[in-house]
Amino acid sequence: xxxxxxxxxxxxxxxxxxxxxxxxxxxxxxxxxxxxxxxxxxxxxxxxxxxxxxxxxxxxxxxxxxxxxxxxxxxxxxxxxxxxxxxxxxxxxxxxxxxxxxxxxxxxxxxxxxxxxxxxxxxxxxxxxxxxxxxxxxxxxxxxxxxxxxxxxxxxxxxxxxx
Amino acid sequence: xxxxxxxxxxxxxxxxxxxxxxxxxxxxxxxxxxxxxxxxxxxxxxxxxxxxxxxxxxxxxxxxxxxxxxxxxxxxxxxxxxxxxxxxxxxxxxxxxxxxxxxxxxxxxxxxxxxxxxxxxxxxxxxxxxxxxxxxxxxxxxxxxxxxxxxxxxxxxxxxxxxxxxxxxxxxxxxxxxxxxxxxxxxxxxxxxxxxxxxxxxxxxxxxxxxxxxxxxxxxxxxxxxxxxxxxxxxxxxxxxxxxxxxxxxxxxxxxxxxxxxxxxxxxxxxxxxxxxxxxxxxxxxxxxxxxxxxxxxxxxxxxxxxxxxxxxxxxxxxxxxxxxxxxxxxxxxxxxxxxxxxxxxxxxxxxxxxxxxxxxxxxxxxxxxxxxxxxxxxxxxxxxxxxxxxxxxxxxxxxxxxxxxxxxxxxxxxxxxxxxxxxxxxxxxxxxxxxxxxxxxxxxxxxxxxxxxxxxxxxxxxxxxxxxxxxxxxxxxxxxxxxxxxxxxxxxxxxxxxxxxxxxxxxxxxxxxxxxxxxxxxxxxxxxxxxxxxxxx
Numbered sequence: 001x002x003x004x005x006x007x008x009x010x011x012x013x014x015x016x017x018x019x020x021x022x023x024x025x026x027x028x029x030x031x032x033x034x035x036x037x038x039x040x041x042x043x044x045x046x047x048x049x050x051x052x053x054x055x056x057x058x059x060x061x062x063x064x065x066x067x068x069x070x071x072x073x074x075x076x077x078x079x080x081x082x083x084x085x086x087x088x089x090x091x092x093x094x095x096x097x098x099x100x101x102x103x104x105x106x107x108x109x110x111x112x113x114x115x116x117x118x119x120x121x122x123x124x125x126x127x128x129x130x131x132x133x134x135x136x137x138x139x140x141x142x143x144x145x146x147x148x149x150x151x152x153x154x155x156x157x158x159x160x161x162x163x
Numbered sequence: 164x165x166x167x168x169x170x171x172x173x174x175x176x177x178x179x180x181x182x183x184x185x186x187x188x189x190x191x192x193x194x195x196x197x198x199x200x201x202x203x204x205x206x207x208x209x210x211x212x213x214x215x216x217x218x219x220x221x222x223x224x225x226x227x228x229x230x231x232x233x234x235x236x237x238x239x240x241x242x243x244x245x246x247x248x249x250x251x252x253x254x255x256x257x258x259x260x261x262x263x264x265x266x267x268x269x270x271x272x273x274x275x276x277x278x279x280x281x282x283x284x285x286x287x288x289x290x291x292x293x294x295x296x297x298x299x300x301x302x303x304x305x306x307x308x309x310x311x312x313x314x315x316x317x318x319x320x321x322x323x324x325x326x327x328x329x330x331x332x333x334x335x336x337x338x339x340x341x342x343x344x345x346x347x348x349x350x351x352x353x354x355x356x357x358x359x360x361x362x363x364x365x366x367x368x369x370x371x372x373x374x375x376x377x378x379x380x381x382x383x384x385x386x387x388x389x390x391x392x393x394x395x396x397x398x399x400x401x402x403x404x405x406x407x408x409x410x411x412x413x414x415x416x417x418x419x420x421x422x423x424x425x426x427x428x429x430x431x432x433x434x435x436x437x438x439x440x441x442x443x444x445x446x447x448x449x450x451x452x453x454x455x456x457x458x459x460x461x462x463x464x465x466x467x468x469x470x471x472x473x474x475x476x477x478x479x480x481x482x483x484x485x486x487x488x489x490x491x492x493x494x495x496x497x498x499x500x501x502x503x504x505x506x507x508x509x510x511x512x513x514x515x516x517x518x519x520x521x522x523x524x525x526x527x528x529x530x531x532x533x534x535x536x537x538x539x540x541x542x543x544x545x546x547x548x549x550x551x552x553x554x555x556x557x558x559x560x561x562x563x564x565x566x567x568x569x570x571x572x573x574x575x576x577x578x579x580x581x582x583x584x585x586x587x588x589x590x591x592x593x594x595x596x597x598x599x600x601x602x603x604x605x606x607x608x609x610x611x612x613x614x615x616x617x618x619x620x621x622x623x624x625x626x627x628x629x630x631x632x633x634x635x636x637x638x639x640x641x642x643x644x645x646x647x648x649x650x651x652x653x654x655x656x657x658x659x660x661x662x663x664x665x666x667x668x669x670x671x672x673x674x675x676x677x678x679x680x681x682x683x684x685x686x687x688x689x690x691x692x693x694x695x696x697x698x699x700x701x
Contacts, residue, residue, distance in 0.1 A: 014290075025283050066465075
């Protein structure tokens with residue numbers, strides 16, 4: 001079972017460490033973690049993707065709520081949220097595969113954001129599944145480096161109206 | 164006014180009388196300011212005991228215990244004490260000096276990242292970088308430590324912050340924390356569900372944990388239990404919630420508890436678990452307490468509910484408030500058949516011992532001691548076989564039973580008794596430990612002598628680390644490894660060295676006279692009881 005936790009925290013030093021420490025100490029799994037300031041600069045938002053059984057998922061939420069630097073914990077699953085991930089990928093190309101790469105980028109709606117004689121950098125911002133697909137599609141092409149932000153997610157707008 | 168003066172002023176504002184601690188350069192500004200205050204500084208002989216002493220004080224007074232140590236090793240030595248308090252939810256404010264804030268992170272002399280190191284053992288921690296923050300930080304720390312699920316809070320103050328000038332000191336009157344709003348009042352719908360369940364139940368039982376004592380709800384628990392005739396068992400941390408001889412009390416549960424207490428819990432059809440964590444030593448098989456029964460779990464910490472066992476009726480709230488709400492309802496049920504059954508179990512299942520007459524029988528000795536103790540006496544058990552015997556045979560009348568239940572920290576009893584005696588000078592305070600745990604904190608006799616704290620200490624001496632020996636007896640067929648305590652000091656000489664009266668008890672024939680003499684003395688005193696080295700708790 002996969003869950004997304006959107007955790008609003010006090011934007012102070014050491015808070016990331018406390019949250020990460022909580023996950024490791026209690027043997028909770030982190031699949032991805034993305035952190036950034038919100039519109040209020042005293043508040044950061046951590047988006048954590050975790051998996052486990054029902055009880056673990058509940059415990060994660062309760063233990064997060066217990067931390068004094070945590071303002072609010074929202075949890076949702078994929079159908080009720082919009083999730084995106086940004087990936088930068090550096091690949092080595094030659095004249096034989098250049099066209100294939102460009103075509104693949106076109107299909108995947110990825111952009112080529114930098115290029116040199118033998119390398120190019122591709123940027124893709126999409127759902128976590130499509131990012132995975134992108135990596136699969138590039139298996140036959142020599143990938144030099146990959147950097148990913150981890151999943152960012154917000155509840156669907158319609159969920160707000162339900163509240 | 165400098166930062167250190169402000170720290171001391173904050174403690175005065177909080178009504179703190181004593182600080183247990185150990186100085187070093189990084190906390191010297193604070194200790195210098197203490198000289199011009201109403202605070203008494205008590206110099207422990209190792210930092211860990213400062214936290215245990217503060218814990219003893221907190222548990223008998225309901226106030227926050229305070230300790231103050233220096234940076235680096237001073238702070239790291241305190242960690243076991245902090246972890247012990249955290250495991251038992253004891254409110255402490257622990258102050259540590261820190262190196263100059265400009266040098267933080269450069270591994271200078273006596274620098275330790277203490278806020279990082281204690282992260283998983285504190286309710287919260289602060290590293291104060293701005294001296295103007297001191298009043299707010301202290302106000303919050305005391306509030307956090309002693310509300311909701313209580314626990315230790317650490318305040319790390321760099322030496323330059325302690326020395327910095329403060330423009331003006333104003334102690335805040337209230338706390339404004341957007342992230343911390345503990346729930347104390349139970350949800351009315353959930354309370355009503357429990358009442359309905361009680362009306363239907365034939366065999367209800369309450370299992371009281373340490374939370375009942377922490378919320379000062381003994382009176383309310385007794386009233387609730389008495390009014391409706393509901394039997395009570397307790398966890399180790401819940402000992403003392405009910406007087407041992409109360410006809411509705413059926414002992415401590417768990418793998419070291421009374422067999423009839425466990426049976427009562429397992430056979431009940433409605434189990435009200437209150438202020439207890441359902442940890443492994445109290446409940447070894449969590450499914451046994453949910454099968455064929457309704458489980459109500461009440462705790463002030465929402466994360467405890469559902470952590471180890473899924474209850475049918477969860478209630479988040481403080482024990483005192485919840486009992487207060489319970490007794491507002493009329494419950495029309497008669498549980499006298501169930502009480503009768505339990506009394507039958509109690510009679511039939513009381514563990515039998517075969518004491519060796521050449522030695523002191525710890526069970527009989529502890530019973531005799533506690534019967535002779537004053538009604539409101541405070542008994543502090545250490546960790547090991549002595550703890551299990553104390554739990555099994557100490558009779559709580561109207562006093563308190565303290566021990567390190569969650570962490571099981573050896574050496575807890577002497578410093579905790581010291582803190583308790585400091586807070587309650589007019590009460591009898593007795594630490595009971597084994598010869599292993601005794602040697603972990605015997606240095607505190609010096610503290611007690613120095614500060615005129617007259618707690619008494621009983622050592623149940625069997626010349627072994629008895630609890631481990633017992634484990635090796637059962638698990639490794641008597642292949643003993645590293646449990647022999649030969650080389651220990653002669654306690655009579657040790658008492659003499661500290662200029663303390665001493666009694667040695669060889670067997671039960673001498674016990675009564677020795678106990679009378681021991682209890683009659685108003686000195687800090689040491690008693691040694693010789694226990695059969697092969698004696699077992701099971």
